[in-house]
Amino acid sequence: MAKIVILGAGISGHVAAAHLRRKLPKEHEVMVVSPNSNYQWIPSNIWVGIGRMKSDEILFPLEPLYKKKNIGYKQAKVITFHPEGDSSENKPYVMVEYVVGDKKGQHEKVTYDYLINGTGPKLNFEATEGLIPGKNKTYSVCTYTHADHAWEGLNTLIQEMKQGKKAKILIGTGHAKSTCQGAAFEYILNVEKELHKHKVRDMAEITWISNEYQLGDFGMDGMLLSYGSMTMKSHEMIEMIFEDRDIKWILGAGVYKIENGLAHYENLEGEFKTETYDFAMLIPSFSGHGFKAYDKSNNDITDKLFRGFMIVDADYTAKPYEEWSVQDWPETYQNPNYKNIFAPGIAFAPPHSISKPRKSKNGTDITPAPPRTGMPSGITARIVADNIIDSIKNGKESLHHKGSMGNMGAACIASAGYGLTTGSGVSITTFPIVPDYKKYPKTQGRKLGKTFDEIGLAGHWLKLTLHYAFIYKAKMKPFWWLIPE
Numbered sequence: 001m002a003k004i005v006i007l008g009a010g011i012s013g014h015v016a017a018a019h020l021r022r023k024l025p026k027e028h029e030v031m032v033v034s035p036n037s038n039y040q041w042i043p044s045n046i047w048v049g050i051g052r053m054k055s056d057e058i059l060f061p062l063e064p065l066y067k068k069k070n071i072g073y074k075q076a077k078v079i080t081f082h083p084e085g086d087s088s089e090n091k092p093y094v095m096v097e098y099v100v101g102d103k104k105g106q107h108e109k110v111t112y113d114y115l116i117n118g119t120g121p122k123l124n125f126e127a128t129e130g131l132i133p134g135k136n137k138t139y140s141v142c143t144y145t146h147a148d149h150a151w152e153g154l155n156t157l158i159q160e161m162k163q164g165k166k167a168k169i170l171i172g173t174g175h176a177k178s179t180c181q182g183a184a185f186e187y188i189l190n191v192e193k194e195l196h197k198h199k200v201r202d203m204a205e206i207t208w209i210s211n212e213y214q215l216g217d218f219g220m221d222g223m224l225l226s227y228g229s230m231t232m233k234s235h236e237m238i239e240m241i242f243e244d245r246d247i248k249w250i251l252g253a254g255v256y257k258i259e260n261g262l263a264h265y266e267n268l269e270g271e272f273k274t275e276t277y278d279f280a281m282l283i284p285s286f287s288g289h290g291f292k293a294y295d296k297s298n299n300d301i302t303d304k305l306f307r308g309f310m311i312v313d314a315d316y317t318a319k320p321y322e323e324w325s326v327q328d329w330p331e332t333y334q335n336p337n338y339k340n341i342f343a344p345g346i347a348f349a350p351p352h353s354i355s356k357p358r359k360s361k362n363g364t365d366i367t368p369a370p371p372r373t374g375m376p377s378g379i380t381a382r383i384v385a386d387n388i389i390d391s392i393k394n395g396k397e398s399l400h401h402k403g404s405m406g407n408m409g410a411a412c413i414a415s416a417g418y419g420l421t422t423g424s425g426v427s428i429t430t431f432p433i434v435p436d437y438k439k440y441p442k443t444q445g446r447k448l449g450k451t452f453d454e455i456g457l458a459g460h461w462l463k464l465t466l467h468y469a470f471i472y473k474a475k476m477k478p479f480w481w482l483i484p485e
Helices: 011-023 042-048 062-068 144-162 181-197 234-244 374-394 457-474
Strands: 003-007 029-033 038-040 059-061 072-074 076-082 093-098 107-111 114-117 122-124 167-173 204-209 224-227 230-233 247-250 253-259 262-267 272-276 279-283 285-287 410-415 425-430 452-456
Touching: 003 011, 003 107, 011 029, 011 114, 011 374, 029 076, 038 062, 042 144, 042 181, 042 457, 059 062, 062 072, 076 107, 114 374, 144 167, 144 181, 144 279, 167 181, 167 253, 181 204, 181 279, 181 410, 224 234, 230 234, 234 247, 234 452, 253 279, 374 410, 410 457, 425 457, 452 457
Parallel strands: 003 029, 003 114, 029 072, 167 204, 167 279, 204 247, 224 452
Antiparallel strands: 038 059, 076 093, 093 107, 122 285, 224 230, 253 262, 262 272, 410 425, 425 452
């Protein structure tokens, strides 16, 4: 009998657990360890943050579902990794700490045969001084509780604007190395649309602030898109959208300090500037959780498992941007030192950024970190699950299932405003996620026809459909596995 332990119950952890349980005989144990009691469909946080959905519409409790599906569950957080066991435990294990109930604060060794690290990122708000969700007039939509608070703050401002207050709204990235520009992009378009619905758009100045070198970089080095019968660069598309909606922008900005209604940033020219605001939603940087690892003799071996995020089968050799390749990116998400440990989704350490790295004239790194959104998180989790399933069934290691972000496409539906008849969505499909400049040298590293964009009401309907489809899938309803990742 094999025991597979999954750390984290976000998209990658939950997807891995679901596929493992469906495909493995019951004598094999599938165990999820997560400090969170609920599963949340993160892409719909945007709608919670504008008051168009309640947070309970995008989440459900994990424990009843896992109990029904014969998946073990511990509401605990991982503390340390022990991939060789220790002097009293021969099996590899993780040390966890319970976060609720009678066992709160207690530690426990959770042994495993296979370990999937699906812990995702730490939301590293503290990397930017004063960037605290709900404080200093700044908010976040990274979690459903953050999104609830964001709507409270935005709604308060809307009511003040209805009473005649002129307001400045600032949305974008809150650190020189932030990722998730796409989420901020969705939010700024939805906020702008909501102001129209509340008839206060003329009372607000809306500004986009980002660490991107150009609009539409999205941490992906930009894209060349098929747009109808035209070919358009992504920065041209986003400029068109922002100009149409009268949204201003500040680019190449590394926000380093937040005060009440004041954002301090350094730009690529090395200038230190400030931007005032009455409401801000700024995405923080992401980081690893700072986990430690120890060998059987209790020696620190953290560097065998982590470089911030978890080390996998990527090429981490330091080299100049001009020598970066899609071959640098992992295919199996297996740790090279401990072959029974895997890290899909956002938990793995990328070999480098995707966007061209840039520094300010003062030497400050101002470059978007690589985006790793829901679709690749689900795909990589399924790859890991299928390889573990094959290894268990064959009685030996099997890594037949592979998928690199350098040969994997992704579809993103960015909400541009909620409304069954007046909503809008920006539908972007990219192939591959990591540009392959050797294979597609004339089209910015991506294949035209598979990298395209559409804008309109159909995009909103598609995103709304996906909201319900993926919650259905996450609840493991009948034939859930037929819905792609």
